[in-house]
Amino acid sequence: MPPATLFNYIASRSLIALGGLFGILACLVLLIDLIENLRFAGKAAEGGFGLALSLTLLRAPSLTQTLTPFVFLFGSIWMFHQLNKRSEISVMRSAGLSVWRLIGPAALIAAITGLVVITIIDPMSASLRAQAELLKSREQGLDRNLVQVFGDGIWLRQHDNSVKLIINAENFDDQRAALENITIWRFDNTHQFEERIDAKEAFLSGRTLELHDARLRSPASQQERYTPIYAVETSLSAGNLRERVAPPETMSLWRLPEFILLADAAGLPTVRYNIRFHDLCSTPLKLLAMVLIAAAFSMRPSRAGGGFQLAVFSIIAGFLLYILAEISTALGESGLAPVALAAWTPALVASLVAVTTLLHLEDG
Numbered sequence: 001m002p003p004a005t006l007f008n009y010i011a012s013r014s015l016i017a018l019g020g021l022f023g024i025l026a027c028l029v030l031l032i033d034l035i036e037n038l039r040f041a042g043k044a045a046e047g048g049f050g051l052a053l054s055l056t057l058l059r060a061p062s063l064t065q066t067l068t069p070f071v072f073l074f075g076s077i078w079m080f081h082q083l084n085k086r087s088e089i090s091v092m093r094s095a096g097l098s099v100w101r102l103i104g105p106a107a108l109i110a111a112i113t114g115l116v117v118i119t120i121i122d123p124m125s126a127s128l129r130a131q132a133e134l135l136k137s138r139e140q141g142l143d144r145n146l147v148q149v150f151g152d153g154i155w156l157r158q159h160d161n162s163v164k165l166i167i168n169a170e171n172f173d174d175q176r177a178a179l180e181n182i183t184i185w186r187f188d189n190t191h192q193f194e195e196r197i198d199a200k201e202a203f204l205s206g207r208t209l210e211l212h213d214a215r216l217r218s219p220a221s222q223q224e225r226y227t228p229i230y231a232v233e234t235s236l237s238a239g240n241l242r243e244r245v246a247p248p249e250t251m252s253l254w255r256l257p258e259f260i261l262l263a264d265a266a267g268l269p270t271v272r273y274n275i276r277f278h279d280l281c282s283t284p285l286k287l288l289a290m291v292l293i294a295a296a297f298s299m300r301p302s303r304a305g306g307g308f309q310l311a312v313f314s315i316i317a318g319f320l321l322y323i324l325a326e327i328s329t330a331l332g333e334s335g336l337a338p339v340a341l342a343a344w345t346p347a348l349v350a351s352l353v354a355v356t357t358l359l360h361l362e363d364g
Contacts, residue, residue, distance in 0.1 A: 006092070010083075011105035017079035018109070022071045026064045030056060033063060044139040051139065058132035061125030062249060068117060070318055072110055072287045076294030077314045079106070089299055099358055103295045110291045114284030122280060123252035130250035147244040149262045154179070156244075158234060163188065165232070169202075172267040177204045180267075182211065184232065193219060197230060209234045248276035256280075271339060275332050278343030286347040292354030293317055321350060 037052035044051060083089050092102060148155045156167040163186060170181035184197040195218040199211035214230035236244075245268060251259060256277040260270045297313050325346040332342025 006097075006101075007105050010102065011109060013079050013083065014076065014106040014109055017082075018071055018075040021075040021078070022064070022067065025067050025071060026060075029063050029067065030060055033059060040136070040139075051135075055132050055136060058128045058135070060128075061121065062129040065117060065121060065125050068113070068283075069286055069290050069321070072113075072290035073294055073318055073321075074314060076106055076110075076291045077298050080295055080298030084298055099295065099299065102299070103291065103358070106291045106295075107288055110287035111284045114287040118253050118280045118283050123254060126250050126252040126255075130246065133247065133250055149245065149259065149266055149268065151262060153181075154266050154268070156236070158236065163194075164191070165234075170266075174267060174269065178202065179204070179209075184211075197232070199230070202232075204234070204236065207234060208232070209236075248272045251276070253277065253280045271333050271335070274339040275329060275343050278340050282344050282347045285344075285351060289347050289350035289354060292358065293350055296354045296357035321346060324349065 034052060034056045037055040038049070040055070041048055041052040080089070089102065093099075153168060153170040154172055156165075156169075158165040158167065166185045166187075167179075168183045169179035172179055179202045180200070182199050182202045186194045186197070188194055195216055197211060197214055197216050199214040202209050202211040209232040211230040211232065212228065214227050216225040216227065216230070245263070246259075248256075251273070256273055260273050260277065263270050263273065294314075297317065328337070328342040328345045331337040332339045
């Protein structure tokens with residue numbers, strides 16, 4: 001069999017197995033998400049099936065993207081098992097083909113898919129996920145407190161029934177729950193400017209923002225007023241200020257580096273954003289590792305009862321990889337391990353274990 005024919009044959013089998021499994025799992029996950037969104041829409045004031053469907057469709061690319069490693073693991077296991085079951089692998093091996101020649105087409109598909117995911121699919125899914133989060137926040141009434149991070153610090157918009165505030169702070173001290181070099185613009189319900197407040201720092205205490213050494217200016221008076229402590233009512237706390245910053249899932253690989261630099265300069269925690277960045281970068285290696293593990297499980301000589309054992313081993317492998325990823329993420333977020341190491345460990349460990357097993361299989 002010519003090399004190109006063999007490559008095309010294995011590649012086509014891989015694509016069929018991966019596409020079929022992806023379609024089944026995607027339908028199942030989206031159905032579950034639709035049910036969950038229907039529950040949310042039932043509690044919303046203007047909710048309904050349309051809202052639930054919109055949320056599901058906007059979240060669909062992001063949710064299905066998380067399935068990719070498991071699709072490559074179980075899809076490749078199924079593909080290699082079918083080739084082994086029909087003794088095609090035995091024939092190819094008897095013809096002198098190495099294990100690496102047989103794995104090559106599926107491995108190349110995994111690497112290319114990983115690159116496409118992080119460069120093209122993820123930016124689209126992150127943008128749609130951001131729209132879904134915004135739509136959900138509006139239904140919950142949370143869009144009135146929006147936090148954005150730019151080069152000149154943190155910007156916050158707060159809007160309640162009586163007043164609208166626009167807040168800019170140069171830095172946020174998480175340990176003291178303090179905003180440094182803060183400026184507040186206050187508007188009434190008709191969007192008329194009422195006053196500007198400048199202070200060296202402000203502390204979030206309960207439902208109050210306490211400004212120290214505050215200077216107040218208003219259109220009604222040209223003279224600047226000074227007060228040692230000035231209290232502004234707010235619905236924000238130090239905890240939900242962090243929560244109102246855009247979550248990592250809504251940012252693409254291209255946007256994350258700049259945001260991490262800005263957020264770090266503004267004093268906001270960036271661990272989750274660093275983990276997501278490195279996790280995205282490791283996607284091609286992660287998908288390649290799934291194919292290698294599948295080959296290690298599936299390319300041994302077929303025996304009676306092998307199908308059941310293969311199913312058990314594949315489920316155990318998927319479970320262990322998931323647990324390893326969760327533990328690594330937890331260690332990275334807690335600061336017990338470097339963020340880059342925590343994000344790359346699952347892919348590296350899976351690759352090393354699979355390559356070791358395949359080398360043993362190749363040497364006989």
